[in-house]
Amino acid sequence: MPSETLRLRIAVQKSGRLADRSLELISGAGLRVMKGANELLYRIENQPIDLLRVRDDDIPTFVADGVAELGIVGYNVLAEHFPEDDLEERIVMRLGFGKCTLKIAVPDSVSYEGPLSLEGKRIATSYPNILGKWLKDRGVSATIVEMRGAVEVAPRMKIAHAICDLVSTGATLEANGMKAVDLVLASEAVLIKAPHAPPADLAHVYDMLLRRFDGVTASNG
Numbered sequence: 683m684p685s686e687t688l689r690l691r692i693a694v695q696k697s698g699r700l701a702d703r704s705l706e707l708i709s710g711a712g713l714r715v716m717k718g719a720n721e722l723l724y725r726i727e728n729q730p731i732d733l734l735r736v737r738d739d740d741i742p743t744f745v746a747d748g749v750a751e752l753g754i755v756g757y758n759v760l761a762e763h764f765p766e767d768d769l770e771e772r773i774v775m776r777l778g779f780g781k782c783t784l785k786i787a788v789p790d791s792v793s794y795e796g797p798l799s800l801e802g803k804r805i806a807t808s809y810p811n812i813l814g815k816w817l818k819d820r821g822v823s824a825t826i827v828e829m830r831g832a833v834e835v836a837p838r839m840k841i842a843h844a845i846c847d848l849v850s851t852g853a854t855l856e857a858n859g860m861k862a863v864d865l866v867l868a869s870e871a872v873l874i875k876a877p878h879a880p881p882a883d884l885a886h887v888y889d890m891l892l893r894r895f896d897g898v899t900a901s902n903g
């Protein structure tokens with residue numbers, strides 16, 4: 683492949699809580715995003731870089747497999763995909779946006795005295811690995827009910843006694859008559875990297891990008 687066709691790829695969330703802020707970071711770094719005919723791939727006009735626009739859940743695997751050299755994803759999604767002692771080496775930097783927490787929540791009428799209140803209960807979540815480890819570390823045995831979305835309706839539908847879900851403003855819990863009772867994980871957007879170094883011809887673009895992301899992130903405080 684001639685070197686001028688080589689392009690770096692950054693995996694970003696196509697839509698959802700991090701999508702807009704990810705694009706802001708990218709434009710803040712001086713990259714001009716060209717929305718192409720192709721919804722999956724956006725081109726950067728002024729650098730040999732493409733944005734791979736996918737579901738956030740696909741980002742850790744794409745980056746680990748080297749399909750993209752870099753990715754912008756929530757720490758929560760990363761932590762669900764890989765073991766805890768394996769996370770830091772994948773993270774290039776914390777990006778300071780997309781802050782939210784993964785919390786245990788129960789219906790307003792239910793009392794909660796700590797993790798042991800969950801013993802023998804059913805807990806709905808889209809984060810079975812993170813929740814499984816959290817429960818195990820606390821010696822609690824509970825049934826994890828895995829749901830892809832709409833986790834907040836599970837108690838009302840008698841599918842589960844409690845949920846473990848992301849909380850940002852708290853509006854979803856409130857609208858569903860639930861209260862957050864315990865913290866499982868604090869999250870924010872992180873920049874992750876593939877295990878192998880970028881192609882040599884793109885090393886300068888890669889380094890420039892990291893310096894600029896670092897600059898934008900630092901100036902955002």
Ligand code: PRP
Nearest residue numbers: 699831832847848849850851852853854
């Ligand atoms: C999360 C979570 C809640 C909502 C909480 O969903 O599952 O639905 O955000 O935010 P709030 O506290 O501000 O109401 P998200 O939008 O990440 O996507 P998903 O449920 O479609 O995966």
Ligand code: ZN
Nearest residue numbers: 698737738739
């Ligand atoms: Zn998702």
Ligand code: MG
Nearest residue numbers: 831832833854
């Ligand atoms: Mg939701």
